[in-house]
Amino acid sequence: MVAYREATAEQAAFLDDLLGAGLFVATEVDGLYGQGAAFARVLTGFDGAVSRLAAADAMESMHFPPLLTRYQLETNGYLGSFPHLAGTVFSFEGRDGEAAEQESIAARHEDWSRFQTMSDVVLAPAACYPVYPEIAKRGVLPDGGVTVDTGAAWVFRNEPSRDPARMRSFHMREFARIASPDDILAFRNLWLARVTGLVGRLGLTAASEIANDPFFGRAGRMLAANQREQELKFELVAQIGGPEPTAIASFNYHQDHFSLVYGLGFADGGVAHTGCVAFGVERVVLALFRAHGLDPQRWPSEVRAELWP
Numbered sequence: 001m002v003a004y005r006e007a008t009a010e011q012a013a014f015l016d017d018l019l020g021a022g023l024f025v026a027t028e029v030d031g032l033y034g035q036g037a038a039f040a041r042v043l044t045g046f047d048g049a050v051s052r053l054a055a056a057d058a059m060e061s062m063h064f065p066p067l068l069t070r071y072q073l074e075t076n077g078y079l080g081s082f083p084h085l086a087g088t089v090f091s092f093e094g095r096d097g098e099a100a101e102q103e104s105i106a107a108r109h110e111d112w113s114r115f116q117t118m119s120d121v122v123l124a125p126a127a128c129y130p131v132y133p134e135i136a137k138r139g140v141l142p143d144g145g146v147t148v149d150t151g152a153a154w155v156f157r158n159e160p161s162r163d164p165a166r167m168r169s170f171h172m173r174e175f176a177r178i179a180s181p182d183d184i185l186a187f188r189n190l191w192l193a194r195v196t197g198l199v200g201r202l203g204l205t206a207a208s209e210i211a212n213d214p215f216f217g218r219a220g221r222m223l224a225a226n227q228r229e230q231e232l233k234f235e236l237v238a239q240i241g242g243p244e245p246t247a248i249a250s251f252n253y254h255q256d257h258f259s260l261v262y263g264l265g266f267a268d269g270g271v272a273h274t275g276c277v278a279f280g281v282e283r284v285v286l287a288l289f290r291a292h293g294l295d296p297q298r299w300p301s302e303v304r305a306e307l308w309p
């Protein structure tokens, strides 16, 4: 069974408000929502504001589909750290009779998984994962390293909940940096300051915190403690469903994890490390609706100007 995350009463009430206002469109399952026009417009506006923050930087844009190759999921360590969050794509490879059988079992909503075969693609759990193997393919890094803008990509995390901020599919906008350790830390600090400034101008009260990833199992608790101790992950948290604030963006230093997996390095033998800044785009949009009300026409003019200059 999947780990169902209970929502607080406040979170569930906010979900009902979003559905009632047509900002979210319900499906049969928790954590999977369509987005109404006003929600989508704020999402695009915020994505634009993030692009303006990055406008002066030398970056390469690399947009991927919401799928990752199964090979990369098997290579990058995700199944060790987050097996509970991954989603794999299966499809039908059978014959005529099996297709008919599958259809009739499925039509009764019974278990038709035996007709399905694992394919060579999985759902992308983060926007930055396809970037590292691609950069590695090019050979040694240029001086100063590389920064890649993934755009707002649909990603998947298997954590159903009635907390509207915990979705199974949402947009992640990432800036991935592959560079010297010092450059990664400078990049992370720069973006922490930039994003703190932006969310302040958007009228959100946000705080930065040392954080850890939701590593799986008993070994995961050690990994999480180590990550905190070394201050490898920061999150910007803001009020969404409440009562606790929720992470709207993360600032991650992977040290040599991806460099070792993919053999990333400089021509002179210098070590390359990686880091990324990841926005949970829907969560920022939800925090805006929470802070300013469900009708963006009535939001403060400074906030509107920041989203739609």
Ligand code: AMP
Binding pocket: 126, 157, 159, 165, 166, 167, 168, 170, 172, 235, 247, 248, 249, 250, 278, 279, 280, 281, 282, 283
């Ligand atoms: P992470 O890579 O886990 O740090 O995720 C990056 C950002 O994505 C987080 O800071 C959240 O804002 C957002 N995020 C992560 N999981 C979810 C989820 N289940 N639903 C919505 N947003 C999420």
Ligand code: ZN
Binding pocket: 126, 127, 128, 129, 174, 176, 252, 276, 277, 278
């Ligand atoms: Zn990332």
